[in-house]
Amino acid sequence: MENEMHTDTEKHLELNANRSIERLLHFLGIPSISTDSAHDSDCVAAAEWLVKELSSIGMNARLVPATRHPAIIAHGPRVENARHVLFYGHYDVQPPEPLDEWESSPFDPEIKTRDGREVIHGRGAADDKGQLMTFVEACRALHETGGIPLNLTFLIEGEEEIGSPSVKKLLETYKNELSADIALICDTGMLDFDSPAIGCQLRGFVGEIITIEAASSDLHSGNYGGAARNPAVVMSQILASLVNKDGSISLPGFYEGVEDTSEDLMRDWKQLSTMEANLLEEVGLRVPAGEQGRSVLEQVWARPSFDINSLSSGYVGPGFKTVLPSTAQAKISFRLVGNQDPYNIREELRHAIQKLVPADCKVNFEAFGTVPAVQMDIGRSEFTLVKDAIRDVWKNPCVFIGMGGSIPIVTDIKKLLGLDTVLLGFSLSDDHMHAPNEKYDLECFRKGTLSWLRILRALEASSCPEMS
Amino acid sequence: MENEMHTDTEKHLELNANRSIERLLHFLGIPSISTDSAHDSDCVAAAEWLVKELSSIGMNARLVPATRHPAIIAHGPRVENARHVLFYGHYDVQPPEPLDEWESSPFDPEIKTRDGREVIHGRGAADDKGQLMTFVEACRALHETGGIPLNLTFLIEGEEEIGSPSVKKLLETYKNELSADIALICDTGMLDFDSPAIGCQLRGFVGEIITIEAASSDLHSGNYGGAARNPAVVMSQILASLVNKDGSISLPGFYEGVEDTSEDLMRDWKQLSTMEANLLEEVGLRVPAGEQGRSVLEQVWARPSFDINSLSSGYVGPGFKTVLPSTAQAKISFRLVGNQDPYNIREELRHAIQKLVPADCKVNFEAFGTVPAVQMDIGRSEFTLVKDAIRDVWKNPCVFIGMGGSIPIVTDIKKLLGLDTVLLGFSLSDDHMHAPNEKYDLECFRKGTLSWLRILRALEASSCPEMS
Numbered sequence: 001m002e003n004e005m006h007t008d009t010e011k012h013l014e015l016n017a018n019r020s021i022e023r024l025l026h027f028l029g030i031p032s033i034s035t036d037s038a039h040d041s042d043c044v045a046a047a048e049w050l051v052k053e054l055s056s057i058g059m060n061a062r063l064v065p066a067t068r069h070p071a072i073i074a075h076g077p078r079v080e081n082a083r084h085v086l087f088y089g090h091y092d093v094q095p096p097e098p099l100d101e102w103e104s105s106p107f108d109p110e111i112k113t114r115d116g117r118e119v120i121h122g123r124g125a126a127d128d129k130g131q132l133m134t135f136v137e138a139c140r141a142l143h144e145t146g147g148i149p150l151n152l153t154f155l156i157e158g159e160e161e162i163g164s165p166s167v168k169k170l171l172e173t174y175k176n177e178l179s180a181d182i183a184l185i186c187d188t189g190m191l192d193f194d195s196p197a198i199g200c201q202l203r204g205f206v207g208e209i210i211t212i213e214a215a216s217s218d219l220h221s222g223n224y225g226g227a228a229r230n231p232a233v234v235m236s237q238i239l240a241s242l243v244n245k246d247g248s249i250s251l252p253g254f255y256e257g258v259e260d261t262s263e264d265l266m267r268d269w270k271q272l273s274t275m276e277a278n279l280l281e282e283v284g285l286r287v288p289a290g291e292q293g294r295s296v297l298e299q300v301w302a303r304p305s306f307d308i309n310s311l312s313s314g315y316v317g318p319g320f321k322t323v324l325p326s327t328a329q330a331k332i333s334f335r336l337v338g339n340q341d342p343y344n345i346r347e348e349l350r351h352a353i354q355k356l357v358p359a360d361c362k363v364n365f366e367a368f369g370t371v372p373a374v375q376m377d378i379g380r381s382e383f384t385l386v387k388d389a390i391r392d393v394w395k396n397p398c399v400f401i402g403m404g405g406s407i408p409i410v411t412d413i414k415k416l417l418g419l420d421t422v423l424l425g426f427s428l429s430d431d432h433m434h435a436p437n438e439k440y441d442l443e444c445f446r447k448g449t450l451s452w453l454r455i456l457r458a459l460e461a462s463s464c465p466e467m468s
Numbered sequence: 469m470e471n472e473m474h475t476d477t478e479k480h481l482e483l484n485a486n487r488s489i490e491r492l493l494h495f496l497g498i499p500s501i502s503t504d505s506a507h508d509s510d511c512v513a514a515a516e517w518l519v520k521e522l523s524s525i526g527m528n529a530r531l532v533p534a535t536r537h538p539a540i541i542a543h544g545p546r547v548e549n550a551r552h553v554l555f556y557g558h559y560d561v562q563p564p565e566p567l568d569e570w571e572s573s574p575f576d577p578e579i580k581t582r583d584g585r586e587v588i589h590g591r592g593a594a595d596d597k598g599q600l601m602t603f604v605e606a607c608r609a610l611h612e613t614g615g616i617p618l619n620l621t622f623l624i625e626g627e628e629e630i631g632s633p634s635v636k637k638l639l640e641t642y643k644n645e646l647s648a649d650i651a652l653i654c655d656t657g658m659l660d661f662d663s664p665a666i667g668c669q670l671r672g673f674v675g676e677i678i679t680i681e682a683a684s685s686d687l688h689s690g691n692y693g694g695a696a697r698n699p700a701v702v703m704s705q706i707l708a709s710l711v712n713k714d715g716s717i718s719l720p721g722f723y724e725g726v727e728d729t730s731e732d733l734m735r736d737w738k739q740l741s742t743m744e745a746n747l748l749e750e751v752g753l754r755v756p757a758g759e760q761g762r763s764v765l766e767q768v769w770a771r772p773s774f775d776i777n778s779l780s781s782g783y784v785g786p787g788f789k790t791v792l793p794s795t796a797q798a799k800i801s802f803r804l805v806g807n808q809d810p811y812n813i814r815e816e817l818r819h820a821i822q823k824l825v826p827a828d829c830k831v832n833f834e835a836f837g838t839v840p841a842v843q844m845d846i847g848r849s850e851f852t853l854v855k856d857a858i859r860d861v862w863k864n865p866c867v868f869i870g871m872g873g874s875i876p877i878v879t880d881i882k883k884l885l886g887l888d889t890v891l892l893g894f895s896l897s898d899d900h901m902h903a904p905n906e907k908y909d910l911e912c913f914r915k916g917t918l919s920w921l922r923i924l925r926a927l928e929a930s931s932c933p934e935m936s
Contacts, residue, residue, distance in 0.1 A: 097783065322675070
């Protein structure tokens, strides 16, 4: 009986695959760029579209207000003696710039063939609209063939790409109705096209926008060069001072709370030799830039890092203007691991910079994101159930990996709701997330949807020792 | 007899002042914008108008072809046993945009009252049509009251505002007929309304556009941060390495050819205490950024400098993108003095940068400008004659100053014709050159014309030991 149901639902999913894709293409057509206030109404449109979609699969869905763009909370019908799952996703996307590098318009999504495989091309295809829809479409198939067999709650926000400024408040305000046994998020990647992975630790994040101001206006570098302070020179000196000669980060106390990776995980990661070899090669690099004696995977999953995300000063158009700029701006960030304290690190950063700013200059700091690193309790049964449920969907078995990026919501879900999160996603490393020509492999979309279908069935069927 | 002639000519100038201004207003009405090909015929019209004007004062004037817009060469009648003077100017102007910031149409010039003084308002009023016409009108007064008492050649170009692409070729092609004893240029400014100045040294220039390329595309700083090389970090380290802790420039051999300013000049500059005090204060700065123990004027006129003119990397729009950029670009420049060799300096710069570029990165260099510094031989009699000739025209005596910027024509005149140039002009710092509401003070125009009249008389009257 159960197997038959599985088969029916999976057949239903397959028969309706084109409609699933049509819905996703519509969703991708909405330019819900959260950082740009010119797109505020597009964010609302994306949120309202999701409410309609979730309602159509039997969810009681509504918009809830947030700082910049509304979130969505939705509940399925109550299922007695079943696990309660909280699914989180986000409908907002990164700005598409530089526009001239896109093969076709970022918000006019298309199915294209790339390297012999069909892909969905458009901003948000992988991050996170396409991934979010794998879960929604799995739920739709269940809904349309007998019902979703678990207690299910959705929390979907529209502010993830601007650092989720409202998530904490949402989790606090709606704590009771968001309570569950486990959280699921589909916003991460595969190791490769055949190999799914569950993220079991996430790096933290501290971002800072630094602006140095010198003269009251841009000056002629001939008339003033030498006597007038150049804020771009000051900025270069500040940024260079943050990194030691051996590539380590110079801030006092920065490495407090950094711990070595467990031997079990290190053993798993050593087996990911293709990934270890390909990570840099795929992007045209050869030499790992991080701490010597650490593998590439360890450098991006389990070691802290410093990056300059943006630099701007003076005349950046074509040609050359002999201007002595009045301001220079850098956007920088640190990735954190273990128990590094993002608040302390921001304080040390600002203190170190202040000391290097000359008397004539003003420095302005703007915080962007303050997220500690997270480690999951992978001893919980759901982690094994999920891992096993998708064994036959993909060619290779699912493995536990670290994650270099931050997903602040995971931290907050752990801290405020007390839940571990299963981070399972189906994007590929060449999906160009946050970059021009973002895409999502059509096969990842299909198999991702099937994976969630089997996972929800597995979570339903299993005994549930942790259930409260 | 000579004094009477002086008086007659000056009286003639005064009686015909309105006609001089009418001619200038007509000239300003021609929109000879050299950078905009829509104005090619206006450039020809301005050039032809000048040929007619110069012919009317006894010059043998003609158009000569150049890259974009014709130049004018004109010769006066031969005067035996007199100095030969080469006057250089330009008839082209900057584009007037943004148009909506002009009080009245940029090419419909008017006399207006501003801050209680009459000014000529219009594009090119100061740069360089108004200044050029001070010299032409002085020549006219001489021509109409007995003749220009010197050998006089004009070279007027129409491509100065687009970087004078033809000047070297013009100087080479017409070298014989442009030969002279001294060059005069009226395209510079006063210290203030009462204080004329002669530029006697110009800093040189070496500009370079540096591009560092790392990964083949922008990356997610979470997924790659730590392992993938960040070109903006590399750029910061490179730029910071160019400056020593004491503010000096670190390139090997950079200070070769830098010499201390003569005691005479330093004495003159110490008297410019208002300028020394105001230069930085006017732009909101207080602390001179250059070498300790050097005055502000010395720092901008007689010491080399390093500036970052532009920085760009990653996402520079509003908000924050956690991108790990694939490229970083800086536009930098050095100002040079004395005998510093701009070619050596560019070579040392590239060599020093190459050494700091990690194995994985590519660096691309693009040269922008290679101009040695110029020092005039102010021991030549013409410099003293000019300085003394205008003593009674202005409230304060004329002084020798340095100039922080480069004027490529001056370098070329020195190099190709072997001539020193007297840089004397009458624009004020609030003339809005290259900006909306450009103006030229009417009194600067009048006194400027009188100044040239007295200078030409002085150059005629004096003994001339350097004459060949």
